[in-house]
Amino acid sequence: MARGEAYIxxxxxxxxxxxxxxxxxxxxxxxxxxxxxxxxxxxxxxxGVATYPGKMPSFLGFSPVSSDDVIEALGLxxxxxxxxxxxxxQLGAISAAAMAVKAGRARHVLCFRTVYEAAAMANPxxxxxxxxxxxTGASQWTAPFFAISAATWVAQYATRHMARYGMTREQLSxxxxxxxxxxxxxxxxxxxxxxxxxKYFFARMISSPFCLYDCDRFTDASxxxxxxxxxxxxxxxxxxxxxxxxxxxxxxxxWDQAEWPGSYPTGKALWERxxxxxxxxxxxxxxxxxxxxxxxxxxxxxxCGIGExxxxxxxxxxxxxxxxxxxxxxxxxxxxxxxxxxxxxHESVVQLRGEGGARQVPGxxxxxxxxxxxxxxxxxxxxTRES
Amino acid sequence: xxxxxxxxxxxxxxxxxxxxxxxxxxKLMICRCGDCGQWLHPPQPVCRAxxxxxxxxxxxxxxxxxxxxTVNHQPWMPGLAVPFVIARVALEEAPAIYLTTNIVGCPxxxxxxxxxxxxxxxxxxxxxxxLFEKDx
Numbered sequence: 001m002a003r004g005e006a007y008i009x010x011x012x013x014x015x016x017x018x019x020x021x022x023x024x025x026x027x028x029x030x031x032x033x034x035x036x037x038x039x040x041x042x043x044x045x046x047x048g049v050a051t052y053p054g055k056m057p058s059f060l061g062f063s064p065v066s067s068d069d070v071i072e073a074l075g076l077x078x079x080x081x082x083x084x085x086x087x088x089x090q091l092g093a094i095s096a097a098a099m100a101v102k103a104g105r106a107r108h109v110l111c112f113r114t115v116y117e118a119a120a121m122a123n124p125x126x127x128x129x130x131x132x133x134x135x136t137g138a139s140q141w142t143a144p145f146f147a148i149s150a151a152t153w154v155a156q157y158a159t160r161h162m163a164r165y166g167m168t169r170e171q172l173s174x175x176x177x178x179x180x181x182x183x184x185x186x187x188x189x190x191x192x193x194x195x196x197x198x199k200y201f202f203a204r205m206i207s208s209p210f211c212l213y214d215c216d217r218f219t220d221a222s223x224x225x226x227x228x229x230x231x232x233x234x235x236x237x238x239x240x241x242x243x244x245x246x247x248x249x250x251x252x253x254x255w256d257q258a259e260w261p262g263s264y265p266t267g268k269a270l271w272e273r274x275x276x277x278x279x280x281x282x283x284x285x286x287x288x289x290x291x292x293x294x295x296x297x298x299x300x301x302x303x304c305g306i307g308e309x310x311x312x313x314x315x316x317x318x319x320x321x322x323x324x325x326x327x328x329x330x331x332x333x334x335x336x337x338x339x340x341x342x343x344x345x346h347e348s349v350v351q352l353r354g355e356g357g358a359r360q361v362p363g364x365x366x367x368x369x370x371x372x373x374x375x376x377x378x379x380x381x382x383x384t385r386e387s
Numbered sequence: 388x389x390x391x392x393x394x395x396x397x398x399x400x401x402x403x404x405x406x407x408x409x410x411x412x413x414k415l416m417i418c419r420c421g422d423c424g425q426w427l428h429p430p431q432p433v434c435r436a437x438x439x440x441x442x443x444x445x446x447x448x449x450x451x452x453x454x455x456x457t458v459n460h461q462p463w464m465p466g467l468a469v470p471f472v473i474a475r476v477a478l479e480e481a482p483a484i485y486l487t488t489n490i491v492g493c494p495x496x497x498x499x500x501x502x503x504x505x506x507x508x509x510x511x512x513x514x515x516x517x518l519f520e521k522d523x
Contacts, residue, residue, distance in 0.1 A: 132395045132464075133395070133396065134396060134397075134398040135395055135396060135397045135398060136397070136398050136400075138429075139395075140397035140398075140403065141429055141486075141487055142487045143395040144394045144395050144396065144397060144514075144516055145394075145473055145487055145488050145489045145516070145518075146390060146394070146395075146459065146463060146464075146467060146471070146473065146489070147459075147473045147487050148395075148463040148464070149461070149463055151461070152457055152459055152473050153487075155457035156454075156455040156456060156457050156473070156474070156475050157455065158457075159455045159456055159457055159500065160454065160455035160500065163455070163499075163500035163501070204460065205458070205460040205470075206459075206460060206461045207457045207458070207459045207460065207461060207473070208457050208458040208459075208460070209457075210457075254429070255487075256475055256485050256486075256487045257428065257429075257484070257485055259483075
């Protein structure tokens with residue numbers, strides 16, 4: 001294994017549920033325990049922690065646990081840590097951890113994302129919702145028009161794709177149908193059953209063209225990825241997955257001024273940093289907070305041309321588990337739960353190790369791309385198995 | 388209160404005051420660089436193209452086209468009257484500037500990408516929200 005490289009050496013996940021009673025710090029602990037056991041590491045070997053978006057006191061359900069909380073509560077001794085929202089989307093925390101281990105600042109970095117939005121809604125006393133009085137910052141340009149949810153922001157990019165390139169709801173539906181089909185094969189997924197086209201088209205609209213099944217739902221869970229230095233691989237037992245390249249690009253930090261979502265410049269930047277290209281992707285884990293996002297990643301990463309993503313997924317066969325580019329094999333956020341970005345890194349590792357069980361893609365995949373975001377913020381990881 | 392509940396309100400500050408109060412004089416005020424002519428939105432005290440600090444709000448015609456839109460059906464807060472249209476309007480003078488807004492004065496099914504629209508201010512307690520209506 002190469003010195004100066006970064007690897008994912010452990011993955012863990014808590015119970016994934018809706019309105020879980022378990023304390024969010026304990027959900028985080030559950031995922032940490034599993035990741036440590038997976039990597040064969042002890043807590044005292046963790047010397048770095050990274051998270052996105054850091055604790056948000058004004059919106060605890062969105063992010064109830066800080067990197068500081070984890071260091072303090074679990075008695076870790078760290079030499080490097082980071083938690084914050086001003087970075088290139090959720091997987092930016094893993095990208096930063098990769099830089100830290102490459103730079104020799106840490107040997108094993110515990111990266112986590114804990115979400116508690118469903119539980120918080122059920123317990124507003126302990127987890128008050130964000131206040132919408134006296135808007136400041138970016139939300140003042142959208143919330144006064146009741147464009148409050150990202151659903152309404154992303155929906156407009158989807159509408160534009162329909163008007164410009166002829167995308168249909170039938171084509172868009174393949175993202176949710178594929179997600180549910182795969183989730184039904186993933187025992188840890190929130191969704192347990194496939195979705196029929198009839199049920200999809202009968203569902204109520206949220207924000208056109210997105211119906212209920214095109215939007216992820218609030219989830220309570222924690223996901224952990226351990227990033228280790230190449231120099232420290234002799235300390236781990238799991239097969240290491242190399243972080244071959246990372247990217248995250250912002251051209252306009254705005255949900256409404258950007259001509260193109262961040263997935264387009266980010267996809268382009270990823271290939272400029274490695275010797276791989278879109279044809280090399282064996283398995284794709286593309287952010288699907290909303291069903292249109294994966295279409296932007298297909299186009300942004302050059303799997304197909306701009307304005308062709310909906311035709312690529314038409315019929316669903318190309319993106320199925322046995323298709324030419326299996327997509328969101330664990331169910332994505334639409335099927336497995338809103339793990340908020342980190343689930344895509346987790347599932348990439350599962351697939352590259354061949355541990356996908358009933359949802360394992362055939363052909364022993366070696367190259368995965370995990371992405372997160374796709375509004376103004378976007379991040380991508382190129383992950384490879386080299387043994 | 389055209390949608391059943393008060394609109395979430397911006398806190399006025401030195402950057403945004405002209406935008407949110409210009410409707411009182413019937414003017415849609417957009418920031419512009421006095422040196423290179425670049426339009427700037429959201430408003431900011433420096434030109435993002437040439438870094439000139441000679442930047443000030445300037446009235447525009449209020450005419451534009453619908454770059455994209457969504458028909459929102461979800462009541463994101465109690466009492467919110469649905470459905471209604473949320474749109475991204477490209478301004479005539481500054482087609483790379485987009486305003487998120489509501490399209491009002493027509494049935495939601497009459498809205499399409501590319502429609503010509505014009506500003507129609509809705510006031511609530513001193514804030515003039517720039518909504519848009521379809522041209523007839």
